[in-house]
Amino acid sequence: MVGAALLAPAVAVAQQAPTVRVGGYFRAYFGYTQQTGQAPTNVSMNAQNGGANDANSAVGNTNQSARLGKTDISTDAEIHVFVNGKTANGLTYGAVVEMQFDSAEGSVRGGARRAVQSKTTAAIDEMYAFIASPTLGQIRFGDEDGPFGGLMNTGWVSNFGTGGVFGDFESFVTRPTRTGTTPGGVGDNSKIVYLSPQFFGFDVGVSYAPNEGEGEDTGCLNSFASTNCDRVTAITNPQGNGRSHDMPGRRNEVQWMARWRGSLAGVGLSASVGGMHSQVIKNIDLAGNINRNLRNPEVYQAGLQATYMGFTLGGGYMxxxxxxxxxxxxxxxxxxxxxxxxxxxxxxxVSIGANMYSGQYSGSDANPRGQRRWAYSIGANYRLAPGLDLVAEYVRQEFKEPGTPQQGFTAANAAPGNDLRDRASANVFLTGVRLAF
Structure with a gap:
């Protein structure tokens, strides 16, 4: 597509040199949280990076007791850089770089000299370049969502408050009772994305990523092939080491999505269906023998959405x-x-709304009954000035995995009324301000 567009006959379009615009957001919320497990006793508490060999850990791997309060203030910001240009034959091109300031969750005070990392440590959220033609579509390459992972999904209604069950309430909640499985959870691994133009209301998208790595360099923390490397294809015990956002798992990932948008009798309608397919990292024993003990991920999603007279209704299944x-x-x-x-x-x-999700998952390997997560919310925001919103929101999230202890909790070490052996819940009310610029 890029080659054809570059070689297409020139048209009467004024060439534009790249321009740069800076945007982003800042938000500050006050939260009141009630959740089970706020007073665990005699549990393993891994400070900082948490391992028993962590020299910077004041607590290490010893059992401790702790108690959480109910109130907190959460702040966050991102700086976005937008680059846009146009060629003489009508192509548009540019880049987007999003810088975030929340990449280290575990440090208590940002200014502490002995902290391993500040909670407000800067990192890149997304960064990609693009080339687009109004007749041939757009190609993006870099660290970005895919068509299935956030770019073309339908039915995820989150245009109120902070996004309800897909919003910022998780900033106030400790694991495991936080976050749901959403399109954005697939990640921003380095990929190539193609987004078609819209024809008769239809458009499609497809992306390819060789692995789950982001950014430059190899990702290897050693001077030899190891479990952290972007290009690793097999590791020892992948069922224990290769199944988290901290370690590689998916390989040769392909995402696709088909979408239709139109209107009927004044009602705006959209529908989408898509999937994600990938290979998985394999197991290699100490002698170098390789086998596959994990399943290749294969996920499908369908969604519907309707808009009329200010109302938006949506939903779907994954x-x-x-x-x-x-x-x-x-x-x-x-x-x-x-x-x-x-x-x-x-x-x-004024915008008000409510949303929910409910899911069944495999959960822990030792539990054949699986795990459930569900949540619901109600929220509102008021546009006080251009870009400036006042926000209020309530979210309840629950988690249940019968018979499977979570995070080291047992019947003996959970405080009365806060038993986190196999279930947990959290209630969060938050309010504050969000400034987009």
């Missing part, structure tokens, strides 16, 4: 042989099955 957060699963594990839905209303500067 299923596949992956765990929550798109983690590969063992052979014989339960498949993922998740529904989602929401409703919102916008009138002038």
């Amino acid at each position: 299923f596949g042989n992956t765990n929550f957060f798109y983690i590969p699963t063992l052979r014989g594990s339960k498949d993922m099955s998740q529904i989602f839905g929401g409703l919102s209303y916008t009138a002038g500067p």
Whole structure:
């Protein structure tokens, strides 16, 4: 597509040199949180990076007791750089770089000289370049969402508050009772994305990523092939080491999505269907023998959405042989099955809405009954000035995995009334301000 566009006959379009615009957002929320497990006793608490060999850990791997309060203030910001240009034959091109300031969750005080990392440490969220033609579509290459992973999804209603069950409430909640399996959870691994133009209301998208790595360099923390390397294809014990956002898992990932957008009797309609397919990292024993003990992730999603007179109603269904957060699963594990839905209303500067999701997942390997996660919310925002919103929101999220202890909790070490052996819940009310610029 790029080659054909570059060689196309020149048209009467004024060439434009690249221009640069800086944008982003800042938000500050006050939160009141009630959750189970706020007073665990005699549990393993891994400070900083948490290992027993962590020289910077003041607590290490010893059992401790702790108690959480209910109130907190959460702040966050991102700086976005947008580059846009136009060629003489009508192509547009440019780049997007998004810098975030929340890449280290575990440090208590940002200014502490002995902290391993500040909670407000800067990192790149997304960065990609693009070339686009109005007749041939757009190609993006870099660290970005895919068509299935956030660019073309339908039915995820989150245009109120901070996004409800897909919003910022998780900033106030400790694991495991936080976050759901959403399109953005697939990640921003380095990929090539193609997005078609719209024909008769239809458009399609497809992307390819060789692995889950982002950014430059190899990702290897050693001077030899190791479990952290971007290009690793097999590691020892992948079922324990290769199934988290911290370690590689998926390889040769392909995402696709087909979408239709139009209107009927004044009602705006959209529908989409898509999937993600990938290979999985294999197991290699100490003698170098390789076999596959994880399933290749294969996930599908369909969504519908309607808009009329300020109302937006949407929902859909997602299923596949992956765990929550798109983690590969063992052979014989339960498949993922998740529904989602929401409703919102916008009138002038006011937007109100509610949304939910409910899912069944394989959960821990030792539990044949699987894991459930579900949440619902209600929220609103008021546009006080251009780019400036006042926000209020309530979210409840629950988690249940019968018979499977979570995070080291047992019947003996959980405080009365806060038993986190196999279930947990969290209630968050937040309010504050968000400035987009």
